[in-house]
Amino acid sequence: MQPTLTAIREVMCEHIYPLEPDFLAPETGFRDLLPRLEAVRRVVKERGLWAPHLPEAYGGMGLSLSEFALVSEELGRSPLGHYAFNCQAPDVGNMELLLEHGTPAQKEKFLLPLARGEIRSCFSMTEPDHPGSNPAWMAATAVREGDHYRIEGHKWFTSSAEGAAFAIVMVITNPDASRYRRASMLIVPLDTPGFRVVRNIPVMGHPGEDYHSHAEVRYENCRVPVENLLGPEGHGFALAQERLGPGRIHHCMRWIGICERAFDLMCRRAATRQVAPGRTLGEQGVVQAWIAESRAEINAARMLVLHAARRIDEVGQYAARDDISIIKFYVAGVLQRVLDRAIQVHGALGVTDDTPLAYWYRHERAARIYDGPDEVHKIALARRILRAYAPESSER
Ligand SMILES: Cc1cc2nc3c(=O)[nH]c(=O)nc-3n(C[C@H](O)[C@H](O)[C@H](O)COP(=O)(O)OP(=O)(O)OC[C@H]3O[C@@H](n4cnc5c(N)ncnc54)[C@H](O)[C@@H]3O)c2cc1C
Numbered sequence: 192m193q194p195t196l197t198a199i200r201e202v203m204c205e206h207i208y209p210l211e212p213d214f215l216a217p218e219t220g221f222r223d224l225l226p227r228l229e230a231v232r233r234v235v236k237e238r239g240l241w242a243p244h245l246p247e248a249y250g251g252m253g254l255s256l257s258e259f260a261l262v263s264e265e266l267g268r269s270p271l272g273h274y275a276f277n278c279q280a281p282d283v284g285n286m287e288l289l290l291e292h293g294t295p296a297q298k299e300k301f302l303l304p305l306a307r308g309e310i311r312s313c314f315s316m317t318e319p320d321h322p323g324s325n326p327a328w329m330a331a332t333a334v335r336e337g338d339h340y341r342i343e344g345h346k347w348f349t350s351s352a353e354g355a356a357f358a359i360v361m362v363i364t365n366p367d368a369s370r371y372r373r374a375s376m377l378i379v380p381l382d383t384p385g386f387r388v389v390r391n392i393p394v395m396g397h398p399g400e401d402y403h404s405h406a407e408v409r410y411e412n413c414r415v416p417v418e419n420l421l422g423p424e425g426h427g428f429a430l431a432q433e434r435l436g437p438g439r440i441h442h443c444m445r446w447i448g449i450c451e452r453a454f455d456l457m458c459r460r461a462a463t464r465q466v467a468p469g470r471t472l473g474e475q476g477v478v479q480a481w482i483a484e485s486r487a488e489i490n491a492a493r494m495l496v497l498h499a500a501r502r503i504d505e506v507g508q509y510a511a512r513d514d515i516s517i518i519k520f521y522v523a524g525v526l527q528r529v530l531d532r533a534i535q536v537h538g539a540l541g542v543t544d545d546t547p548l549a550y551w552y553r554h555e556r557a558a559r560i561y562d563g564p565d566e567v568h569k570i571a572l573a574r575r576i577l578r579a580y581a582p583e584s585s586e587r
Contacts, residue, residue: 192258198238199265199276206231207269214271215544221403224271231275232308242277242306245286249306256437257500260444264493267448270550274402277306281314281350283441284434285359288376292422292430301357301378310356311402315349315379316431319407323348324567326361326431327370331410333362333377338417340364340377342385342410348561352388352406355381360410365425374427378419385413395553436508436515439562443496443518446526446558449551450489456546457533458482464536472536481532488525495521513575516568523558523565530555 210227213219235241243262245251254262259278266272273279282305289302304310317323321330331344342362349358357380364375379386389407391398399405422430461473461482472478496518502511534541534548542549559565578584 192261195240195252195258196261196265199240199262202231202235202238202240202275203265203269203272206234207271207275210271211269211547215547215550217544221399221401225401228271228275232277235276240276241308242286244278244283245290245306249286249290249302251306256440256504257497260440260497260500263441263444264448264451267445268452270547270554272448273445277308278441279402280438280441282312284438285312285314287437288359288421288430288434291433294418296418297378297421304356311351311354313349313352313355313358313406314434315346315352315358315360315408317348318345319347320345324564327373327428329361329363329374331360331362332366333364333375335364335417336414339414340417340420342377342379342413342415344410345408346410347392347407348405349408350405351402352381352408353391353404354401357381358386358408359421361427361431362410364427368425371428372425374431375424376421376427376430377415378421379410379413379415383413383415385411387411395556397553433508435562436503436511439515439519440496440500440503442558442562443492443499443522446522446555447489447493447496449555450485450492450526450529453529453533453548453551454482454485454489456548457485457529457536460533460536460540464538478536481536485529485532489529492518492522492525513572516563516572519563520559520565520568526555526558 210224210231214224240252242249242251243254244259245253247253263273266276266278286302286305289298289305293302301312305312316326318329318331321328331342331346333340333342342360344360344362346360352358357378360377360379361374362377363373365373387409389409391400391404391406394405461478462471464472466472466475499511499514499518502514508515530548530552534552537546537548540546544550
């Protein structure tokens with residue numbers, strides 16, 4: 192893996208970090224950067240580093256989840272890293288779903304162009320009027336009418352919908368089935384009549400655009416052919432769970448990349464900023480404590496995530512569900528503490544967009560919410576732990 196990581200680091204230094212000042216500048220939108228990002232994507236392909244998570248047959252590197260986790264850390268050091276290598280959320284999860292459950296025709300029509308980076312996609316599950324943390328309860332429906340499904344639904348936080356070619360949408364198809372068998376996933380090309388982006392939702396004051404956005408969307412009399420059903424009818428919940436397991440490893444390793452970059456910036460600043468002639472910030476005990484605590488927490492977080500990735504590779508994500516819950520809330524917490532300390536060490540500079548710290552502080556607050564809020568993971572984990580202590584349990 193080391194030569195691969197070195198090659199990725201070279202692309203990051205030569206081509207990606209130099210784009211960051213324009214990405215962070217308020218007058219430049221994501222769309223303005225697209226031509227330059229396309230050029231970087233060509234370099235990534237030429238160097239054989241494209242789509243690290245995909246099998247070689249789909250033009251990817253064929254890495255295992257544990258190997259991809261290491262790559263994800265490197266790419267996470269910049270807000271543009273994953274996009275440049277075509278392994279950005281939500282496309283990465285959609286590619287994995289299509290790879291595992293797509294029919295040959297779905298793979299041809301949707302997965303191949305996604306794998307080549309010719310199109311983008313989005314994932315449409317959460318609804319404004321229902322709790323996203325309970326995905327078994329939602330209102331969007333798809334009613335079968337002959338050889339089509341008619342979709343009616345209101346979703347939001349359909350990230351990257353603007354400019355995407357298709358959505359994978361979660362809808363109720365079997366309302367009378369048991370709780371976890373009611374929903375299905377459908378592939379909706381976004382030029383289908385009846386699909387509408389209502390708005391890009393401002394996140395911490397920034398509406399974003401193109402890939403870099405989160406949309407409120409409506410499906411109104413939106414009809415797709417039955418061939419667009421992904422997996423069997425009624426299996427939407429199971430597929431969503433399957434998508435989220437590796438997805439949480441992807442996010443957590445990306446957050447560790449962010450932590451490492453923030454740590455690096457914090458230490459550089461501490462070592463060079465003088466608080467009085469000849470006295471640096473790094474000589475202050477409180478700053479030293481922040482640096483030591485951050486180092487320990489990042490190391491611990493990385494080990495937990497790599498352990499979880501290995502468990503998923505070896506025993507599957509159901510058996511690894513405790514490990515997955517642990518990393519989701521633990522690493523999100525580390526991320527926020529490290530970012531906060533790094534900003535504090537930078538003083539006023541920390542809240543400007545002259546470093547990526549403020550960008551991450553704004554956009555990664557959501558880390559404790561998406562893919563399962565902290566509280567839901569903690570409750571699920573503690574319940575499973577306590578089961579072994581129940582008086583009638585024989586697990587102990
Ligand atoms: C930046 C961002 C990007 C996103 N991208 C996507 C996307 O691409 N596609 C998509 O479908 N969704 C996306 N989401 C939505 C995300 O998955 C949901 O926000 C998440 O599942 C939580 O659902 P909710 O917002 O409805 O909060 P709710 O379910 O209403 O929960 C609110 C709060 O209640 C608490 N809570 C909830 N349940 C429990 C419980 N059982 N016990 C104790 N406390 C509880 C938690 O503190 C939680 O934060 C995104 C969200 C964000 C912020």
